Amino acid sequence: MHAWAAVPLQGRRQLLGCVTLGFTEPHSWSGSERELLQAFAALTAQALDRIGAHAAEHAALAEVAGIAETLQRSMLTAPPEPDHLQIAVRYAAASSAAEVGGDWYDAFVTSEGLTTLVVGDVTGHDMRAAAVMGQLRNLLRGIAFTLGEPPARALAALDRAAAGLGIDTVATVVIAQIEVDEAHRAAGTRLLRWSNAGHLPPLLLTAEGAVSYLQPDDSDVVLGWDPSTDRHDHELVLPVGATVLLFTDGLVERRGASLEHGLAWLAGAVAELADAPLEELCDALLELVGDHLDDDVALLALRAYAEDEPRPAEAGPSHVPAGHEAVQAARPENDAPSEGS
Known part of the structure; x- marks a missing residue:
């Protein structure tokens, strides 16, 4: 270079x-050329600033989303493995990397020996929804574990507790319990008792491959709407080989499609996967949804096996809390706490 x-x-x-600008021949820089170079340098610096800020913003959002999702997943504990019942759980985050929601699942054995299943969804899709989700989840777990009440009473107690503690939110929740009395034990069946606070209905898959939604005529309102409302329990005899699926709306809701269409799609997909092991069934449903998630998905599935046969290997080892090995599971007419698998 002869000039630069x-x-x-x-x-x-x-x-x-x-x-830097250079010439292969001698050159004298005029005042206008100097001004042009300074203007070009200023514009270039502004462009680089914007590129750097954009990249930093995306990196920060990704980091926040990763922390939020990690915290959310830390509250979604592994399910128990009660005798001759298999429980599978899944959680999938929405496609938006910067968001985290209020979907959750829970499964535990109460102090009375009842296997309890919960799926819920807090209104909103942000950090506040995730924080409220953690509060409601832990409240319901403590209430259901300690009181030994039927699902409807547990939800009513949760609604009153949330209102009294100032947890101002709206949420949908479905809670189910598995009970076994002597008659059911002799018949090889179980009793599924559940209550639904405005949530999507659970799906039932029989051993023969029949699919239906557990949707009673009287549907209770969401949590946070009216803490004094009456809530109702529903019952279903759960035969051997039956599968119950609880899920949040992210599994079935899509832009441009009705909820009824999504529920029909899920019923058809489950029917086609009726012969699949439980873990594979859950994986296949999430694979069918793929990366088109508009909302988070919380998924909980339970499959009942015969109690008079060895526990199937795919159900995993049995881990029943100490003291629950020989409980009776009848819930008498006076609504005394019941115990079961």
Whole structure:
């Protein structure tokens, strides 16, 4: 080079570098050329500033989303493995990397020996929804574990507790319990008792491959609407080989399609996967949805096996809490706490 000029690229907070222009022949820089180079350098620095800010924003959002999802997943504990019952759980985050929601699942054995299943969804899709989700989940777990009440009473107690503690939110929840009395034990069946606070209905898959939704005529309102409302229990005899699926709306809701269409799609998909092991069934449903999630998905599935036969290997080892091995599971007419698998 016989002539050159180097102009600094000054960003808003730091020096980003310099831009250099050179000539292979001798050259004298005029005043207008100097002004042009300075203007070009200023525009270049602004562009680099915007690129850097955009990249930093995306990195920060990804980091926040990762932390939020990690915290959310930390509250979604592994399910128990009660005798001759298999429980599978899944959680899938929505496609938006910067968001986290209020979907949750839970499964535990109460102090009375009842296997309890919960799926819920807090209104909203942000950090506040995730925080409220954690509060409601832990409240319901403590209430159901300690009181030994039927599902409807547990939900009513949760509604009153949330209102009294100032947890101002709206949420949908479905809670189910598995009971076994002597008559059911002799017949090889179980009693599924559940209550639904405005949530999507559970799906039942029989051993013969029949699919139906557990949707009674009287549907209770969501949590947070009226803490004094009456809530209702529903019952279903659960035969050997039956599968119950609880899920949040992210599994079935899609832009441009009705909820009824989504529920019909899910019923058809489950019918086609009726012969699949429980874990594979859950994986296959999420694979069918793919990366088109508009909302988070919480998924909980339970499959009942015969109690008079060895526990199937696919159900995993049995881990029944101490003291629950020989409980009776009848819930008498006076609504005394019952115990079961």
